[in-house]
Amino acid sequence: MENKNPILDEMYLQQPQQMHHLARHEKRFLNNLIDSLVMSGMTRLIEFVLMKFYAWEPSEELTPENILTSLLMGLSLTIAYYCTMEGFCNGRTIGKFLTKTKVVDINGQAPDFSSVLIRSLSRLVPFEALSFLGKDPIGWHDKWSKTRVVEDKTTFDA
Secondary structure, three states, rough: OOOOHHHHHHOEEEEEOEEEEEHHHHHHHHHHHHHHHHHHHHHHHHHHHHHHHHHOOOOOOOOHHHHHHHHHHHHHHHHOOOOHHHHHHHOOOOHHHHOOEEEEEOOOOOOOOOHHHHHHHHHHHOOHHHHHOOOOOOOHHHHHOOOEEEEOOOOOOO
């Protein structure tokens, strides 16, 4: 007997009264681009606040300490952004809102926090962003967290 899970094995998942189609490569790319721009803006805002209110001066020296600090801040911001957005906005980030896509679990529901955390941490794996180059628009962070990014027809519906 074959146990087939539509969201894992097909380009869609079937639910009793709704069907979700996987988001295409183009939308996944736009999601990443938009979210990267948002996080870059957030970084600049954090730097501004630190400079304005805490007399922090960014150093342009490439010391091991400065490199490590920048790396840890970037990783922390990435995890915080994706966990906050996908965890509290029903599987959506700003990029996903704009492209009308969302993250769902293998049952077509909003992902639980542990799935969102796994997705977020998985993004830190080197070359993970290249995992979408295959036939299906499914990256490692989707596979490892048992989630998918699907078209969301309800994002802007009144």
